Amino acid sequence: MTKKKDNKQYGKPRYDKDKPRYDKDKPHTERANKPVSKPKPTANGDVGGDVVEINWFPGHMTRASRDIAAEKADITAVVTDSRCPKASNCTAITNTTLVILNKSDLADEYVTKLWAEHYRALGAAVLVSDSKNGTGIAKFQNAINTVLAEKLSFKKAKGIKYIPYVIITGIPNSGKSSFINKLSGGKKAAVSDRPGVTRARRQINCNDFVLIDTPGVLPKKLNGGTALKLAWTGAVKDTVYDTTLIAEKLGQYLFDNYPTELSQRYKVTAPLPPTPEYPILTAISYNRGFLIQGGNPDIGRAAAILLDEFRGGKIGKITLEIPKT
Ligand SMILES: Nc1nc2c(ncn2[C@@H]2O[C@H](COP(=O)(O)OP(=O)(O)OP(=O)(O)O)[C@@H](O)[C@H]2O)c(=O)[nH]1
Ligand SMILES: [Mg+2]
Numbered sequence: 001m002t003k004k005k006d007n008k009q010y011g012k013p014r015y016d017k018d019k020p021r022y023d024k025d026k027p028h029t030e031r032a033n034k035p036v037s038k039p040k041p042t043a044n045g046d047v048g049g050d051v052v053e054i055n056w057f058p059g060h061m062t063r064a065s066r067d068i069a070a071e072k073a074d075i076t077a078v079v080t081d082s083r084c085p086k087a088s089n090c091t092a093i094t095n096t097t098l099v100i101l102n103k104s105d106l107a108d109e110y111v112t113k114l115w116a117e118h119y120r121a122l123g124a125a126v127l128v129s130d131s132k133n134g135t136g137i138a139k140f141q142n143a144i145n146t147v148l149a150e151k152l153s154f155k156k157a158k159g160i161k162y163i164p165y166v167i168i169t170g171i172p173n174s175g176k177s178s179f180i181n182k183l184s185g186g187k188k189a190a191v192s193d194r195p196g197v198t199r200a201r202r203q204i205n206c207n208d209f210v211l212i213d214t215p216g217v218l219p220k221k222l223n224g225g226t227a228l229k230l231a232w233t234g235a236v237k238d239t240v241y242d243t244t245l246i247a248e249k250l251g252q253y254l255f256d257n258y259p260t261e262l263s264q265r266y267k268v269t270a271p272l273p274p275t276p277e278y279p280i281l282t283a284i285s286y287n288r289g290f291l292i293q294g295g296n297p298d299i300g301r302a303a304a305i306l307l308d309e310f311r312g313g314k315i316g317k318i319t320l321e322i323p324k325t
Helices: 059-070 109-121 137-147 149-157 176-184 224-232 243-257 259-266 279-288 299-311
Strands: 075-081 097-102 125-128 165-169 202-205 210-213
Touching: 097 109, 097 137, 097 176, 109 125, 125 137, 137 149, 137 176, 165 176, 176 210, 224 243, 224 299, 243 259, 243 279, 243 299, 259 279, 279 299
Parallel strands: 075 097, 075 165, 097 125, 165 210
Antiparallel strands: 202 210
16 A cells, blocks of 8 residues: 655745745736727637647547538537637538527627628528526527528418428537537437537437437638637637647636736736746736646646636636638
C-alpha cells in the first residue's frame, strides 16, 4: 500500500514567503479600472485564429455525414449555437431550412436578433431557442407549418393528415438532443455537456411530426477563427487541442471585445502582466489566487476555469461574431 503524502513533512510553505504576492481582491495593477463601454464583437468575425488548426473527425462523423446526405426529410433543422451562428452552421441554406439559434440564453440578445434577420434574408425560417429552459420551443410547430405551407395545404385539401419528417442536424454539443427532448416532452435522446454524445441516427415519432436526431458533425479540418470559436464554445473535444493556448486566445478576445465582463469576473484590466506567454491567464491566476509551488501562477487551472465559466455563461452573454451586412 502506498503511504499517503503528508505535506507537513516537507517543512516549508507551498510558496516563497519573500516573493511579493498579489492581493487577489485587487486588480493586478494599481491602475484603476477605467469605465469601458461595451463594444460590439469584432465586426468581421476574425478572432485572430490564424495559428490554430484543429482536426477532429472520428468515424461516427463520417457515417453520420453519409446518413444525413441520404436522408429524405421535408425540413432540415440546423441547431446552431447563438454565440457563433456562422461558425456553428454546418448546412447550406435553402427554403426548407429551419435555422435554430439555440443557447440564446448565453448570447448577446441584440446580436442574436441580427443573426435571425440575416438567416431570414437568406430564405431560411428561424427559431430562437434555449433548450435548457424550453424557451422558444413552442414556436417549432408554427415554423414547420410556415416552411411547408404549400405542401400541407395541398395534402389537407385532399383530406390527408401529413406528418412531416424533420432532420435535426448541427455541430457537436449545439443542443440537438436537448432541443428534441424539450420538443417531445421527455428524455428520449441522450444529452451531455461533452461533444460527440449522439453516435447514431435516432427517430423520435411525435404526434404531428417525426424528428430525426443525428450525431454532431464538423468539417474535417478547422482553422482560423472558426476553430477558435468552436473550441471556445465546446463543440470540439478538448483533448485534440492545446487548452492553454485556446483559453489564452479566448481571454484576448474578451479583453478586446468584452473588457467590462472580463474585468468584473476576473479583475483583468490593462496593462497586462509583462509575461511573454499567457498574460491573460497569468493575470487571472494571480487575481483568483491560483498559485503553484513558489507562488507561480497556475496557468493550467486558470485556462480550465476560463473555458468552463465562458461555456457556462458565467462571464456574461457573449457573442463571438456578427453577421456581415
Ligand atoms: N445554456 C444552454 N445549454 C444548453 C442549451 N441546449 C443544450 N444545452 C446544453 O448543451 C450541452 C449539449 O447538449 P446536447 O443536447 O447533448 O447537444 P447535442 O447537439 O445533442 O450534442 P452531440 O450529440 O454531442 O452532437 C448539454 O450540457 C445541454 O444541457 C441551451 O439552449 N442553453
Ligand atoms: Mg446529441
